[in-house]
Amino acid sequence: MGTPAVRRISECFVKPHPSDHFSDQICNLTPWDIAMLSVHYIQKGLLFKKPETLVDENEFIQNLLEKLKHSLSLTLSHFYPLSGRLVTHKTQNPPSYTVSVDCKNSDGARFIYATLDVTISELLSPVDTPSIFQSFFDHHKAINHDGHSMPLLSIQITELVDGVFIGCSMNHVIGDGTSYWNFFNSWSQIFQAQSLSRQPINNRWFPNNCIPPISLNFKHHDEFIERSEKPLLRERFFHFSAESIAKLKAKANSESNTTTISSFQSLSALVWRSITRARSIPSDQKTTCRLAATSRSRMEPALPEEYFGNCLHAVNAETTAGELLENDLGWAAWKLHVAVKNLNDRVVLQYLQEWLDSPVIYQMGRFFEPYCVMMGSSPRFNMYGSEFGMGKAVAARSGYANKFDGKVSSYPGREGGGSIDLEVCLFPHTMTALESDKEFMNAVSEFNPLLF
Template identity: 90%
Template sequence: MGTPALRRISECFVKPHRSNHLSDQICNLTPWDIAMLSVHYIQKGLLFKKPATLLHENDFIQNLLENLKHSLSLTLSHFYPLSGRLVTHKTQNPPSYIVSVDCNNSDGARFIHATLDITIADILSPLDVPPIVQSFFDHHKAINHDGHSMPLLSIQVTELVDGVFIGCSMNHVIGDGTSYWNFFNSWSQIFQAQSQSENREYDVPIARQPIHNRWFPNNCRPPISLPFKHHDEFLERSEKPLHLRERFFHFSAESIAKLKAKANSESNTTTISSFQSLSALVWRSITRARSIPSDQKTTCRLAASNRSRMEPPLPEEYFGNCLHAVNAETTTGELLENDLGWAAWKLHVAVKNLDDRVVLQYLGEWLDSPVIYQMGRFFEPYCVMMGSSPRFNMYGSEFGMGKAVAARSGYANKFDGKVSSYPGREGGGSIDLEVCLFSHTMSALESDREFMHAVSEFNPLRF
């Protein structure tokens, strides 16, 4: 018997509850935003258990859907660029190619209700993430440039036998992971407040009001004109490789504390962070599992937010992209001949060196010669890329069903060596890693003694 098929029950569009004078504007994009035009949407979501008391009530899902739509409309009043569309303005004389966001002239955000006849256990029991999880997200395989004709935000609520998955696809040109989770957390906050209020029309004050005033370097006057005549010159649609396995590994707070102590002890320091220690373990273990020649170059990249690194710093509430990929590079031989502390120190130095001066230099070079990131060309074959962040408040988002059982992602932005980090559900500094590797490399990683010794036993179904 094959896997049950997902059924789309309904689809509609949701607009901001109240428009404001800003939502009528054209939003100019920064270099950080424009660079994302050829990569996929952000696809992240949360899996909830249906409340046992409501499991057999027919109106449970209808009430949930209505409350989700209404609170989404209120949330979009704060995050109005998400209800817009991308627009391109071209002129021949003088030559100009400008991509921006029209915040007003669109149908709004898409909202989908779907059903699938499987259980939470069907999703969480297999070692690997089952491919059916990709169907929990709209905009399958879409790249951000498709936001000219597709919604910049699409929510899909998938009803399972005993659970509900809320999946969100957000255009990466509009914002990064920090922006994404601020939107998601704010939506949850508004949902909770609405469900406890008699007055559904009042505006809920949110904890972290997004700041939409996009930041540009001093020598840059928006809008930015790109040196292209047609989007075919900078777009590439890369398929996720076949034989790519995706698996979650759990690291308890205790296990990570041991890794951190080991890395600092071996480097004779106290400044290496928990995440740098874990990333060093992952880099070394995946490189060992790949069985590549000792003189082969290998890179570990960490996605870092620039907000706190700018002078003056940008607030956490800054809505947009504000990312920089921090690199540590060596040969396979050197990485594996040295200890965990050596690798962790390399990552520590790379992160420490990322400051305002480095970011401004990168932006200056980008403005001289704009680069649109492309999956196929941006990452070397022996790279390990650490994306997302365990600092994001994923499990703080509740929608009347209690704390989520698990966080999962869609098809988007996956390749061999991509590792996404999530906070562990139990909190306290625990971390889950979503690891994407070719099948043979994943099998080798699962047999890697150092790596598996640090992985913690974890039963996601005990909640």
């Protein structure tokens, strides 16, 4: 990329409309929510082409901004925790430390309009994701605990020469990826039709024996807050067509003599093996593959998809580098399959009970082993269903947040049909080795979003 920089033109705050029915609401946080206090905001966004038949570009962008603000205000009335701020209450006698969301004493969500003098092609043509995408999001490097003083939701609209990027930074304490895309799609729905087909469920779910608010065994946030700088990484998107993934799935199931391994487990196994090979680590070195899984459907009774909050559990498969690479794709895929299959209501409740006995706040530097591959996000999220009067997005992209060596985020492919895009973050020398890995690159498909 050349030298152009993102210029912030204006910013304002957007409050829910109407605002009276929850104005005094305090939202208590669950163990899943509180555990997120020291990680980054979720930063994802969509890149759209401007309509080709524009008569007046200035009028188009001004109308778009007004309509986005108005529909955001209406959407926030359904997702009201996003318009609040975090508050910590401490008492000495008896000793208590609680964090919750105050939905009343807040300016609302931030709304930013910015411009950048580049084209969509300049952003999407380079092999590596240009770092300028980080400037398309507010809350750069912010962690969720900063939601005490920063908005829990910030929207940045960046106008390009021939496109518009809608970047959204949402506090991860308020919700997970499922919640994030439920909000984004609801906003799009209200933008287009002014009504919502599926209402979010804002009432937080707590284990039976847990009476909110949860009191933490801390005296000061310095005890659980960690800020770590992201190392120098290369970030690159790899596309896998539906046909390529079907082949991987057939191969993994055939090698494991089963029919139950899923497409995503097969793809994750390929990624785990290929990155481990690219890292050239000793054969006795432990390596882990983690998958971020929603627990909603695994609870008994199940929590609805509309549950707005965090409901995440990381499942692990672990082995040595030697064993992973000596065995075939099916062997690794089966390990991941078993790990996912074993996640049930009992496991989740046991985790929550252990957390309540000894609360843990996730920290980027300590939560992940050095030779871990972490599969985040999900190709099941309906990212390309969000349209804001500009048709289907050209691409989905992310910001600075929650990236480290071995972090892989999955997205649905733009053409649908079961295709998947993977955003891979690796040390530069590891990425170069991965790009030379025949097994991996043979599964990667050519795809140019600019042609669609």
